[in-house]
Amino acid sequence: MEEVLLYTDADRVLIQRAYRKLLRTINKKATQEDRTDIRRAYEMAVEAHAKQRRKSGEPYILHPIEVARICVEEIGLGPTAVVCALLHDVVEDTDVSLADVRKEFGSKIAMIVDGLTKLDGLYNVESPQAENFKKVVSTLVQDVRVVLIKMADRLHNLRTIASMPRQKQLKIAAETSYIYSPLAHRLGLYNIKTEFQDICLRIMEPEIYQDIADKLEDSKKLRDRYINEFIKPLRKALDALKVPYRINGRPKSISSILNKIRTKKVPFEEIYDLYAIRIIVDVAPEREKSICWQVYSIVTDVHTPIPERLKDWITTPKSNGYESLHTTVIGPKGRFVEVQIRSERMDEISERGFAAHWKYKGVQKMHNLYENWLDNIREILDSPHTDALEFINDFKTSLFNEEVYVYTPKGEMKIYPKGATALDFAFGIHSDIGAHCMAIKVNNKLVPMGYKLQNGDQLQVITGKNQKPSEDWLKLVATGKAKAKIRQALKEEKRQKGEYGKEALERKLRNLKAEFDENVDQLVKFFGFKSRMDLYFGIATESVNLNDLRQFEVEGGKLVPRKQEVPVKPVTTPATELRETPSPMRGVPKLIINGEPGEVYNYKFATCCEPVMGDDIFGYITINDGLKIHRTTCPNAMHLMANYGYRIVKAEWVYTQNTSFTVELVITGIDDGPGVIERISHLISSTLGLNIRSFTISGSEGFFEGRVSVVVNNIDQINHAIVTLKKMPGISNVIRSETN
Numbered sequence: 001m002e003e004v005l006l007y008t009d010a011d012r013v014l015i016q017r018a019y020r021k022l023l024r025t026i027n028k029k030a031t032q033e034d035r036t037d038i039r040r041a042y043e044m045a046v047e048a049h050a051k052q053r054r055k056s057g058e059p060y061i062l063h064p065i066e067v068a069r070i071c072v073e074e075i076g077l078g079p080t081a082v083v084c085a086l087l088h089d090v091v092e093d094t095d096v097s098l099a100d101v102r103k104e105f106g107s108k109i110a111m112i113v114d115g116l117t118k119l120d121g122l123y124n125v126e127s128p129q130a131e132n133f134k135k136v137v138s139t140l141v142q143d144v145r146v147v148l149i150k151m152a153d154r155l156h157n158l159r160t161i162a163s164m165p166r167q168k169q170l171k172i173a174a175e176t177s178y179i180y181s182p183l184a185h186r187l188g189l190y191n192i193k194t195e196f197q198d199i200c201l202r203i204m205e206p207e208i209y210q211d212i213a214d215k216l217e218d219s220k221k222l223r224d225r226y227i228n229e230f231i232k233p234l235r236k237a238l239d240a241l242k243v244p245y246r247i248n249g250r251p252k253s254i255s256s257i258l259n260k261i262r263t264k265k266v267p268f269e270e271i272y273d274l275y276a277i278r279i280i281v282d283v284a285p286e287r288e289k290s291i292c293w294q295v296y297s298i299v300t301d302v303h304t305p306i307p308e309r310l311k312d313w314i315t316t317p318k319s320n321g322y323e324s325l326h327t328t329v330i331g332p333k334g335r336f337v338e339v340q341i342r343s344e345r346m347d348e349i350s351e352r353g354f355a356a357h358w359k360y361k362g363v364q365k366m367h368n369l370y371e372n373w374l375d376n377i378r379e380i381l382d383s384p385h386t387d388a389l390e391f392i393n394d395f396k397t398s399l400f401n402e403e404v405y406v407y408t409p410k411g412e413m414k415i416y417p418k419g420a421t422a423l424d425f426a427f428g429i430h431s432d433i434g435a436h437c438m439a440i441k442v443n444n445k446l447v448p449m450g451y452k453l454q455n456g457d458q459l460q461v462i463t464g465k466n467q468k469p470s471e472d473w474l475k476l477v478a479t480g481k482a483k484a485k486i487r488q489a490l491k492e493e494k495r496q497k498g499e500y501g502k503e504a505l506e507r508k509l510r511n512l513k514a515e516f517d518e519n520v521d522q523l524v525k526f527f528g529f530k531s532r533m534d535l536y537f538g539i540a541t542e543s544v545n546l547n548d549l550r551q552f553e554v555e556g557g558k559l560v561p562r563k564q565e566v567p568v569k570p571v572t573t574p575a576t577e578l579r580e581t582p583s584p585m586r587g588v589p590k591l592i593i594n595g596e597p598g599e600v601y602n603y604k605f606a607t608c609c610e611p612v613m614g615d616d617i618f619g620y621i622t623i624n625d626g627l628k629i630h631r632t633t634c635p636n637a638m639h640l641m642a643n644y645g646y647r648i649v650k651a652e653w654v655y656t657q658n659t660s661f662t663v664e665l666v667i668t669g670i671d672d673g674p675g676v677i678e679r680i681s682h683l684i685s686s687t688l689g690l691n692i693r694s695f696t697i698s699g700s701e702g703f704f705e706g707r708v709s710v711v712v713n714n715i716d717q718i719n720h721a722i723v724t725l726k727k728m729p730g731i732s733n734v735i736r737s738e739t740n
C-alpha cells in the first residue's frame with residue numbers, strides 16, 4: 001500500500017482495529033477471492049478518504065468501515081455488500097470516479113456504488129433530498145442491497161449524530177422518521193427501525209425521551225421479577241415438549257411506549273405491557289407450525305388468553321415476510337402480557353428482515369412476497385412523475401404496515417395495504433381495468449369506487465370502453481400505483497386537448513408575424529404557467545385569452561411588451577405584501593435567525609403549532625408568505641424538514657419580558673356535575689393569573705373536552721398551567737393543541 005502521510009500513528013491504530021473487527025465478522029462467509037476484493041476496497045477507501053475527517057474529528061474512513069460491519073453483523077449481508085459499503089462514499093467525496101470503481105471491481109459493484117452516490121449539483125429542483133432518495137429507489141429495484149447498505153449508512157450516521165449541530169440533527173431525524181423508518185419496517189428490519197425511531201425521538205423530544213428511559217431503568221428490577229413469575233409455571237410443560245427453546249422478556253422500545261402513552265392517553269405508570277415475552281423454539285421447518293401451536297396451548301393453559309388479540313402470522317405471513325404467533329394473556333396480578341411464539345428461523349427473519357430471506361429462500365413464498373412489492377415500486381417508477389416529491393409520496397404508500405386479503409372472482413387471493421379501495425383493486429388487477437372501471441361489486445353487491453376493502457371480500461370489476469379516469473379518482477384510491485396510473489392518464493388527456501391550444505397559438509402568432517419557438521416560453525411565463533403543456537391546455541380550455549397578446553408588439557419576429565401600456569397583470573405576489581408588519585402584539589417576540597438579528601427577516605409564527613417563547617423552534621422559508629416559525633414538534637415539521645431541508649433556517653429566541661402568545665389547551669376529563677367551566681376558568685384566571693381569550697367545551701356520557709385559549713409570556717407559564725390543571729379533580733389530561 002502506498003504511503004499515506006495524512007494519517008497519524010494513532011489514526012492508523014484506530015483504523016486497523018476497526019478493519020480487523022470487520023474481518024472477524026465476515027470470516028465464515030468469505031472465500032479467498034472475497035477477501036482479496038475486500039482488502040482492495042479497503043485500501044482504495046483508506047487512500048481516497050485520507051484528507052477527510054468526520055465532524056467528531058475522527059478519520060473519515062472509520063465511517064465506511066463501520067457501515068460495512070453493520071451490513072454484515074446487523075443486517076446479515078455478504079462480501080459484495082462489504083466491498084460496496086467500504087466504497088460507498090468515495091465517488092461523492094473524493095477524487096475516485098465511478099469509472100475507477102468499475103475498472104477495479106466490475107459493473108455490479110459500480111452500479112450499487114452509483115446508487116449510493118448522491119446526485120450532483122441539485123440546485124434547480126424543488127427538493128434535492130427527494131431527488132436523491134428517488135435515485136436510491138431506482139437502483140433498489142435492480143439490487144436490493146443498495147437500500148440495505150443505505151440503511152446501514154443512515155444507522156451509523158444516526159449513532160454518531162451527537163457531533164452535528166442541532167439544526168442538522170433535526171433535519172436528519174425528520175428525514176429518517178418520514179421515509180427511512182417506514183422503509184426499514186417494510187424491509188422487515190425491525191431492530192433497525194426501532195433504533196431509528198428511538199434516536200429520532202431523543203433528538204426531537206429529548207426531555208420526554210429521557211423521562212421514559214429513566215422510568216424504564218427504575219422499574220427494571222420489578223419487571224424482571226414479574227417476567228420470572230410469569231415464566232415459571234410454563235417451564236415444566238415446555239420441557240416436556242423435548243424441543244430446545246429459549247424465553248426472553250424484552251422491554252418495548254421507548255418510542256413505542258411513548259406511542260402508547262399518547263394514543264391511549266395514560267401515564268407511564270399505567271402501561272403494563274411494557275414488554276413482550278418471546279418463546280423461541282429450535283425445530284426443523286416442517287415441524288415449526290405444529291410446535292408453535294403446542295407452545296400456544298401450553299401458555300394459554302396457564303394464563304387466560306384474550307381471544308381477539310390472537311394473531312397468526314405463521315399461516316399467513318405479513319407481506320414483509322414476518323412470521324410469528326402473537327397472543328395477549330392475563331398474567332399474574334391481572335396484567336396484560338403479550339406473548340410471541342416463533343421458531344429460530346422466524347426470529348432471524350424478524351431481526352434481519354430482507355437479508356435473512358435469501359438464506360431461507362424456498363421456505364414459504366418469501367421471495368414472492370418481496371417480488372410483489374418490488375413490482376409495485378417498478379410501476380411507480382415507470383410512470384412519469386413531474387417531481388420527486390410526488391414520487392416520494394407515492395412510494396410512501398407502498399410502505400403501509402398492515403394489509404387486507406381479498407379475492408378475485410376466480411378465488412385468487414390478492415394482498416392490498418389496509419385502507420386500499422375497490423378502485424385500487426381494479427388498478428391492481430391491471431391498469432387498463434382500472435382506467436376503464438365503471439362499477440365494482442363486492443360479494444355480488446355494487447359498492448362505491450372508494451369502498452374500503454375488508455378481509456375476505458370477493459371483488460368483481462365491471463369495465464366500459466368509454467370510461468376514463470377523472471381528477472376526482474385521485475381521492476378514491478390509496479395506493480401509489482393507482483395514483484400514478486391515474487395521473488398518467490390525466491396528463492395524457494391534457495396533452496391531447498392541449499394540441500388544439502397549441503394549434504390556436506401557432507395561428508395567432510403567424511397572424512402577428514411572430515416566430516413560434518422564440519416566443520412561446522416568454523408567453524408561458526407571462527400567463528403564469530409552469531410548462532408549455534399547461535399553457536396549451538389553458539388556451540384549449542379558454543382559461544387563457546389570446547387577445548391579451550395585444551399587450552405586446554412585434555419587433556423582428558419577437559414579442560416585446562408595449563411601453564406605454566397599462567401595467568400587465570403581475571404573476572407573482574408583489575414584495576410589498578410580504579413586508580407588512582407582523583401582528584400588532586404587545587412587544588413582537590424577537591428572534592435570532594441563522595445567528596443574525598431576526599429584524600431583517602419578516603417572520604410570522606405558524607398557526608399550526610403556535611410557538612411560545614422557550615419552545616424549540618425553527619424557521620421555514622415559504623414560497624409566498626415569507627419566513628414562518630414552527631415548533632420542532634409541530635405535526636407539519638417532519639414533512640417540511642424531510643423534504644425541504646434547504647429551506648429550513650435556524651431560529652432562536654431572544655428572551656425578553658414583555659411578549660405575549662396565545663396558546664390553546666385541550667383539557668379532557670370526567671364531567672362530574674355542573675360548574676366545570678367555572679372551576680377551570682377560575683383556576684386559570686385567578687390562581688394562575690392568565691387571560692382567557694376563548695373557552696369552548698363539548699362532552700357526552702360523562703366525558704368532556706374543553707378548549708381554552710390563554711395568553712402567556714413564555715413556555716414556563718404554559719407548563720405551570722398544564723401541571724396545575726392536571727391536579728384538578730376530574731381532569732384526566734391537559735395538552736397543547738396541535739392542528740395539521
Ligand code: MN
Pocket residue numbers: 063088089153
Ligand atoms: Mn456514508
